[in-house]
Amino acid sequence: MAPPDRPRHPFIRALLDHFPELRDDLDQSDGFGLLHVEMTRFAKRSLEAFRAGDLDTVRRHFAFVEGGFDDAGDLALIxxxxxxxxxxxxxxxxxxxxxxxxxxxRLTDAFDQMVIAWRNL
Known part of the structure; x- marks a missing residue:
């Protein structure tokens, strides 16, 4: 399946440069170029690694995500x-x-904010 004519967010491009093993999964998505869809697919790979006990991969994924918070001006990314x-x-x-x-x-802070948000629903 050829990817749609949609550009990828710079974070996703950097993600795939850093973790080329994720490319096939993200490229096969109907959400090619849609930041939230591709981010969710990445999160699911991180969660799968966590559940499989591959903590080295999880730590590398978490460290990469942590770097995404450096671009605080990119509200869509945050x-x-x-x-x-x-x-x-x-x-x-x-x-x-x-x-x-x-x-x-920073990832811990974001996690804690999400937990608080869920409790307040």
Missing amino acids: NALHVSYVEEFAWGFEEDRAARALMPP
């Missing part, structure tokens, strides 16, 4: 990091706390 990445780990399950323990500081 929103996608919170809503489409961090939220995959903030459902209130026991494993969420174990994943949180692996997160770097």
